[in-house]
Amino acid sequence: MSKIHPSAIVDPKAELDSSVEVGPYSIVGANVRIGAGTRVGPHVVIEGHTTIGKDNHIFQFASLGAQPQDKKWAGEPTRLVIGDRNTIREFCTFNTGTTQDEGVTSLGDDNWMSAYTHLAHDCRVGSNTIFSNNAQLAGHVHVGDWAILSGYCGVHQFCKIGEHAFIGMYTSLTQDVPPFVLVSGNPAEAHGINIEGLKRRGFTREQINGLRTAYKHIYRSGLTLEEAKAKLAEEEAAAGAVETGAAPYIRAMREFLGTSSRGIVR
Template identity: 90%
Template sequence: MSRIHPSAIVDPGAQLDSSVEVGPYSIVGANVRIDAGTRVGPHVVIEGHTTIGRDNHIFQFASLGAQPQDKKWAGEPTRLEIGDRNTIREFCTFNTGTVQDEGVTRLGDDNWMSAYTHLAHDCRVGSNTIFSNNAQLAGHVHVGDWAILSGYCGVHQFCKIGAHAFIGMYTSLTQDVPPFVLVSGNPAAAHGVNIEGMKRRGFTREQINAVRNAYKLVYRSGLTLEEAKAKLAEEEQGAGEAAPQVRALRDFLDATSRGIVR
């Protein structure tokens, strides 16, 4: 029995694995590829040069692969790439990239994207993230693995959010958020380390304490950012099993171009 509902419109050029399900009244465009086990609900539109991996669940009324909301876009064949095992809830909107960046918007694996979340052009979202309802990313935003974005938070274009960071509800972000840091408010402010998240993901007490100490150097010591980075380099040398976490924080600070929420 066909897994594509008779009312769905699937372009003959689309590449769908035989196990893909497409619900009533959904539309799949010519340049779309969908891999095994993915379920597409009713009234979904998937268009553009879009690749969707295995075992995703896309709920009703999602719009994936539409042209970027960027006036500079001139019809270039930019892409949307979605990995495996993602949950994409109702009314999500993920746009393709632009040639002003690398031409691709990318979502990794095992993400939970709640209703009305938006990934604008050229966003890069890692794996195992959680986006609560109405979390919104402007263009060129990068989000690391395991980050959590609470409901109605908005992220300014070109911002970066580090792995394991936590963004509180209604937060307005205009600067970068380092790994492991908990941020909330409008304007956004740092409120400590995402300790509960680290515990849930199996970090040891030594690793958590090392991140807390690193946070204090950056946020509570009165040091300039350059001085704090130098201290973090020293801390890393004696951090033992926690050295990768201290290094991740230091590397993020080295790479930030917008400055960090402080």
């Protein structure tokens, strides 16, 4: 029995694995590729140069691969790339990239994208993230692995959110968020390390304490950002070379500070 509903419109040039399911009244364009085990619900539109991996579940009314909402876009064949095992709920809108960046909007693996979430052009989202309802990314935003964005938070273009960060509900984010940090508010303010999230993911007490010390150097010590980076380098060295300790995570914070172009929430 065919897994493509008779009312669905799938362009003959689209490449769908034989196990892909497409629900009633959905539309799949010519330049779309979908991997094994992915389920596309009813009334979904997948267009543009879009590649979707394996075992994703795309719920009704999602719009994936539409042209970027950028007046500079002039019809270039930019892309949307989605990995494996993602849950994409109702009314999600993910756009393709632009030539002003690398031309790709991407979503990694094992992400939970709740209803009405938006990935604008050239966004890069890692793996194992959670986006609650109405979390919205403007263009060129980068989000690290395991980050959580709560409901109705909005992220300004070109911002970066580090791995394991937590963004609170209704937060207006206009600057970067270092890895492991919890921020909330409008304007956004830092409120410590995302301790509960780190515990749930198996971080040890030693690792969490190392990150808390790093946080104090950045936010509580009165140091300039350059001075804080130097302190983090000292903490990283003191933590030793054992990869099970805090050193690699302190390093991640220090390196993030060196790549921030918009400044950090501080």
